[in-house]
Amino acid sequence: MKLLTEYVEHALTFERLAAEETNPALRKCFEMQAVAYRKLVSERAARYDLPPPSPPPVRARPQASTQPRARVALSKQSADFPGNEACGMAGMSAGSAAP
Template identity: 55%
Template structure:
């Protein structure tokens, strides 16, 4: 269960960084990393028999 929460915490932190990032290339990289962590969290949740995590807090993941 610890990995699941760590993955989600990391995804949220990256999404928040991306929300304030001005460089669109770097912002995209941050959002791609966040998406990868969310995917890992979803896989871990499935292993635990839990529902998938909620979508990003930022609409469209804060895409540029």
């Protein structure tokens, strides 16, 4: 059950990052990661005969802010998640520099 909760938390983090991102390519990568985590939650819930997770919330995109945004450091586990290859993030871990 703890793993399902962690997957949902990761999905919510990526959904929030996507909602705040102004770069369309990076926003798409964050959205793809959120979808992948939600898919994992659904598959695991079905495997353990648990109810399916609720759908992601529909949020309006915030206006661009002049305040600097804090970057979220993700664990190596989430950084190596399948799907990172499409966004050029394969093998990246928390604190690693972009190629």
